[in-house]
Amino acid sequence: MALSVNTNVGAMVALQNLNATNTELGQTQNRINTGKRIANAKDNGAIWAIAQGQRASSNALNAVRDSLNRGTSAIDVALAGGESVSDLLSQMKEKALAASDSSLDTNARSQLNEDFKALRDQISKAVTNADFNGVNLLKTGATAIAALANSDGSSKLTVNPEVMALSGSIVTVATTGTIGTVTTAAAMITTVNTSISNVSSALARLGTKAKAYETHNTFIGKLQDSIDAGVGNLVDADLAKESAKLQALQTKQQLGVQALSIANQTPQTILSLFRG
Missing domain, CATH: 1.20.58 (Methane Monooxygenase Hydroxylase; Chain G, domain 1)
Structure with a gap:
């Protein structure tokens, strides 16, 4: 050289x-x-774009979980209110059955009737107070709730209301129902039995929906973890x-x-x- x-x-x-x-x-x-092996688009544009898209999906799943949690809470409150209604109906049946005894004197029948009306009115209070964050699935006029089920909002989990107000299709006891006579007491036993059966069916439906929400929430958590792990494999x-x-x-x-x-x-x- x-x-x-x-x-x-x-x-x-x-x-x-x-x-x-x-x-x-x-x-x-x-x-x-x-x-990170790929910290920005300059390191590897294609991989960074894929990872960024998956991060967006993972972040969106946080909103899905929040929506499912709110829905679960609303259903849980409805279940608590419905169980209270079921308990009250059981007590009302006891009062109606006792009042159907023709050997009762007037004072005893009157006291049973007062107890019955107090229990009846308590159903309305339980239904009205079964509210979570403005959502009440038991009151008259209640509407269905629909929680987000995926990251783009195209799928939802819907729960229909189970209206348990008095004089309704589930609780058929009238708002003015009484057991002041042997005849009304005997008729009320049938009405209460029907209401108990209807409420049990409604609670079963709500319970199934609550389980579906919890199961899907667990799945979303696992899905989010898998996506985050996948992003890590791409860029870490x-x-x-x-x-x-x-x-x-x-x-x-x-x-x-x-x-x-x-x-x-x-x-x-x-x-x-x-x-x-």
Whole structure:
């Protein structure tokens, strides 16, 4: 190779190699600092775009879980209210059966009737108060609730109301129902029995929906974990591998600096050619 003071090819090559090593070292240090192999679109646009889309889906599932949790709470409150109604109807049946006894005197029948009316009115209070965050599945005029079921909102889990107000299709006891006579007491037994059966069926439907909400919520949690793990597989760095690579690059950098230093000394040998 010809010696020249104008062009030091050896130094140029050594500098190029050192710059390449420094660039690679910077990338490795960034991966160790961030814990990510692909931290932005510049690292790998295609993989970054896929990961970003999956992150959006995972974040959207947080809203799905919130929606399911609210729906579950509303159903749980409705179940609690419905169970109270069922208990009250059982007590009302006891009072009606006792009042159907023709051997009762007037005072005893009157007291049973007062107890019956108090229980009847308590049903209305239980139904009215079965409210969660403005949602009441038991009152007259109640509407269905529909919780989000997927990340784009295209699927929903719907729960229909089970209206348990007095004089309704489920609780058929009239708002003015009494057991003041043997005849009305005997008729009320049949009415209460029908109401108890209807309420039990309504509670079974609500219970099934509550279970469906809980099951789907569990699934969404697992799905979200799987998506997050998948994103990690795409973009996360292997820190053990990067640590080993860091040590190798640091050594390579030191050698590159020494090589550049030696190459920069080459023009000095030209001076020795002119010394007498």
